[in-house]
Every structure is written in C-alpha cells, then in structure tokens.
Amino acid sequence: MKKELIDDIIAWDIVNWSKSFDFWKKHLDVKDKGYQCLELGARQGGLSLWLALNNNQVICSDVSYTDQQHELDKTIALHKKHGCEQNITYKAIDASNIPYENHFDLVVFKSVLGGVSIDSGKRLEQQTIDSIYKSLKPGGRVVFIENLEGSFLHMYARKKFVGWGSQWYYMKLNDIVKLFNSYKSLEYKTVGFFGAFGKTEKQRQMLGKLDTLIEKLIPKHNRYVMIGIAKK
Numbered sequence: 001m002k003k004e005l006i007d008d009i010i011a012w013d014i015v016n017w018s019k020s021f022d023f024w025k026k027h028l029d030v031k032d033k034g035y036q037c038l039e040l041g042a043r044q045g046g047l048s049l050w051l052a053l054n055n056n057q058v059i060c061s062d063v064s065y066t067d068q069q070h071e072l073d074k075t076i077a078l079h080k081k082h083g084c085e086q087n088i089t090y091k092a093i094d095a096s097n098i099p100y101e102n103h104f105d106l107v108v109f110k111s112v113l114g115g116v117s118i119d120s121g122k123r124l125e126q127q128t129i130d131s132i133y134k135s136l137k138p139g140g141r142v143v144f145i146e147n148l149e150g151s152f153l154h155m156y157a158r159k160k161f162v163g164w165g166s167q168w169y170y171m172k173l174n175d176i177v178k179l180f181n182s183y184k185s186l187e188y189k190t191v192g193f194f195g196a197f198g199k200t201e202k203q204r205q206m207l208g209k210l211d212t213l214i215e216k217l218i219p220k221h222n223r224y225v226m227i228g229i230a231k232k
Contacts, residue, residue, distance in 0.1 A: 013198070015208025019227065028229060036137075040061055042061055042075065043071065045075040057088075058087060063095075065091070098135040104140055113147075114146070144227075157196070180228075187229050194207040
C-alpha cells in the first residue's frame with residue numbers, strides 16, 4: 001500500500017500500528033472476497049476504508065454518528081476521497097450490544113476496548129467481545145488493534161501528560177487474551193515501546209522506527225500495542 005493510504009487508514013502512531021497489515025496478511029486474505037464486515041468505534045473509518053477498497057461490504061459504525069454530524073461528515077469525506085463509498089454504509093452501533101446475530105464474516109476495531117466502559121460505570125470489555133462473537137457467522141473472525149497497558153513508564157506518562165489517560169482503561173496483555181476464551185483460536189503479536197511517548201506524529205514516526213530496530217529486546221508484555229485476529 002502507498003504511504004498516503006496507510007496514513008489515512010491508521011491515522012496516528014502510524015509506524016507501529018501499521019505493522020498490523022503484515023500480521024493480518026499471514027492469517028487472512030480480504031481481497032475481492034465480498035465479505036460482510038462491521039467496523040466498531042470507527043471514528044473516521046480507517047479500517048472500513050481498508051476493507052471497502054478490497055471490495056468488501058462494510059458497515060462503518062461509531063456511537064458518535066448519532067449526535068456528532070461533523071464526525072460522520074469527515075468519515076464520509078475520507079471514503080469519497082478514495083472512491084469506495086459505494087461499499088460502505090454508516091450506523092451508530094454500541095460495541096457492547098451489537099444488534100446482529102450470525103451475520104458478519106469480519107468484525108474489525110482499532111483502539112476500542114479501553115473506551116467502552118467510560119460512560120457505563122461498569123466493565124464492558126467481556127460483554128463487547130461476546131457481542132462480537134454473537135454477531136459473527138460461524139467461522140467468522142474479529143480483526144483488531146488495541147492499546148495495552150505496556151510498562152509502568154507508559155502508565156505514568158499517560159496519567160501525567162494525556163488529558164484522558166486516567167479515564168481510558170489500558171488492559172494487560174493476558175487480560176485481553178482471556179476475553180477470547182470462547183473463540184476457536186486467537187493469533188496475536190505485540191509491538192511498540194517508545195512510539196507512545198511521541199507528542200507529535202513526526203516524533204512518533206521517529207520513535208516507531210527505533211521500536212522496529214529494538215523490538216525483540218522489549219518483553220512482549222511491556223509493549224503497548226496488541227495486534228490480533230480471532231476465529232469464531
């Protein structure tokens with residue numbers, strides 16, 4: 001993929017988070033499959049863009065589409081920019097209560113689990129993964145990238161320098177793995193360490209390249225991005 005397209009799909013911390021494509025490609029072919037797909041917590045719909053450009057049908061969903069028209073407008077504009085809007089429809093769907101059953105070939109999300117509980121007053125991560133399971137066809141897959149707790153340095157920096165860092169729920173790697181106990185299989189890898197400390201995208205790109213060089217030296221549970229694919 002061209003750099004501009006990768007930038008539009010991933011949107012931030014691009015060097016580390018775009019490593020998901022190489023990982024997914026080893027386990028999944030999405031080209032010209034005509035899959036029925038759902039993106040959860042889509043915001044500007046980067047993963048919907050990826051799937052639609054590969055000739056799949058996608059529901060691009062985010063709860064903000066209900067009352068934040070400007071967010072939906074930006075999403076539609078991005079898809080029109082790449083000429084794939086005919087493959088995409090837009091809905092406001094609660095990730096913890098998906099109103100479909102045995103319907104999708106693929107459900108995708110990027111940085112969603114940490115935010116599903118912010119306004120609920122209770123933990124909804126397991127309910128979200130179970131809701132995805134229900135919405136998938138037998139043999140369907142959930143494809144995702146998610147923030148991890150990482151190291152104590154990551155957690156300290158988030159609380160100190162990120163305005164919403166204390167609200168977001170950063171999960172440990174093992175805790176996310178346990179969420180998928182009902183699935184037939186889960187394949188995953190973790191990436192990134194220094195990229196999380198960049199204040200601008202230029203800094204994150206430089207630090208992301210450093211992460212690529214030293215990745216094998218960083219323990220898996222201290223990295224801050226999890227890339228995964230699980231099969232129903």
